[in-house]
Amino acid sequence: MSAPAAGQPGSSSLHRDGYWWHRARADLLGAVMGPHLGAPRRSLDVGSADAPSVGWMQGTHQHVSLDLFPDGLVPGQGVVGSATELPFADGTFDVVSAFDVVEHCADDARAVSELVRVLAPGGRLLLSVPAYQWAWSDHDVQAGHHRRYTRAELVGLVERTGTRVVRATYAFGGVFPLFVAERVRRRLRTPPEGDSRLPEVSPGLDRALTAVCRAESRVLARADVPFGSSVFVAAVRPGDPAAS
Secondary structure, three states: OOOOOOOOOOOHHHOOOOOHHHHHHHHHHHHHHHHHHOOOOEEEEEOHHHHHHHHHHOOOOEEEEEEOOOOOOOOOOEEEOEOOEOOOOOOOEEEEEEEOOHHHOOOHHHHHHHHHHOEEEEEEEEEEEEEOHHHOOHHHHHHOOOOOEOHHHHHHHHHOOOOEEEEEEEEOOOOHHHHHHHHHHHHHOOOOOOOOOOOOOOHHHHHHHHHHHHHHHHHHOOOOEOOOOEEEEEEEOOOOHHHO
16 A cells, blocks of 8 residues: 655645536535435534535534644634544534545544544444545645545445445546546656646536536436445444434
8 A cells, every 4th residue: 555645735625626526526425425414413524624515414403514724614613623533522423424534544444433433323424535546646645645445445444333334336437537547647657746636627628527427426316336536435323313
């Protein structure tokens, strides 16, 4: 497994507001995770410096945002903290999400255990991570990743906490050929100096990529896809919600 370098801190969305991938991820996550959100009393979004990308989680319930870096947090509404040492009591939340967070943690098992610890019995855990270690590139180094995952690897990581996985799928399958080509290009050509985390796209390509991902979101609302550059998992902590 490749060791990460010290990348640019915080989410890339802080530096590239409105980038197509973040908009597409919001649609794809909503299609997969929305049905598992339920009607929580309290929810926690970990790593939410790019909270606008998960606006579909907002509602009338109490919603807490947490990130290691304060830049993207709303003053008075967000909490600065680490996924591996969450500053909350056991069983505090009905929903806990961590989208593209676990791969940043050196001890991913501890991070997932912490996410489950603060879940109430019957609570839902919503996760996304980058897919396939063979796709490791300078992008991952710049982003501060420790690893990438297969669907089976993420499912195993979650299930070892005693949490029951109810949905596991790849995502960004529609644009996967372009993802593979872009990773091959990165390996064959030394990237320019500076932040190379997000490749530039033309307005026309932006529209095309967005359209493909919107079509995929309609597929994901009904079925899993067998490959893609991300893995999404929804899981439930066993127990009676009424006991929380």
